[in-house]
Amino acid sequence: MDEIVHARGHEHVSAEHASTLEVTSDDFLTPAGDCILGIEADRVPADFDAEFVEACRDADATIRLTIEAGGYTETVTGSGHPDLTFEGDRSHVCRTSDYVDDRTVMVEADGAATDVSRDLVAALADGAEATFTFSVEPV
Numbered sequence: 050m051d052e053i054v055h056a057r058g059h060e061h062v063s064a065e066h067a068s069t070l071e072v073t074s075d076d077f078l079t080p081a082g083d084c085i086l087g088i089e090a091d092r093v094p095a096d097f098d099a100e101f102v103e104a105c106r107d108a109d110a111t112i113r114l115t116i117e118a119g120g121y122t123e124t125v126t127g128s129g130h131p132d133l134t135f136e137g138d139r140s141h142v143c144r145t146s147d148y149v150d151d152r153t154v155m156v157e158a159d160g161a162a163t164d165v166s167r168d169l170v171a172a173l174a175d176g177a178e179a180t181f182t183f184s185v186e187p188v
Contacts, residue, residue: 050104052097054141054181056087058118058173064162070114070125071152071162072181073140084142084162086116086170087179094135094154097183102135104187105154111186112155114143116165118179119172123165127158129185141181154183 059078064070066084073082074090104110110129115122130149137152147156173179 050098050101050185050187052092052101052183054087054090054092054183056090056179056181058086058175058177058179059088060174060176062086062170062173064165064170064173066162068145068161070143070158070160070165071140072179075139085140086162086165086173087118087181090141090181093139094137094141094152097135101183101185102133104185105129105133105135106131107187113184113186114155114158115182115184116169116179117182118169119175119177121166121169121172123169125155125158125160125164127155130156141183 061078069084072087114125132149141154142152143155143158
């Protein structure tokens with residue numbers, strides 16, 4: 050089961066955050082947003098299908114985020130959590146921890162922004178169009 054989000058990079062994409070990775074619907078990015086890989090996302094968590102959201106609420110579910118931009122591809126894998134709400138109306142946040150808020154779409158991720166390939170980060174910093182594909186494998 051997949052949910053696809055289209056966004057674009059920005060000159061301030063640095064991907065230096067060690068515990069989160071984010072894509073936002075905001076149309077701007079400041080240098081402080083060191084976890085943000087894409088802006089102007091065409092969908093937010095609140096737009097995701099109810100069946101997808103329910104599958105992500107299983108603690109045993111595997112959630113994958115595949116990021117494609119500038120000819121580069123990166124995949125981050127994490128887990129579902131019973132407290133995921135997908136009510137966020139601005140951004141999707143993947144976390145290496147088990148912290149959950151309305152923006153959280155994945156916990157216990159095997160990577161954060163800092164772990165993304167520097168080639169992909171450079172493409173995003175050059176403003177590349179990006180596709181963020183969220184996939185869930187329910188148990």
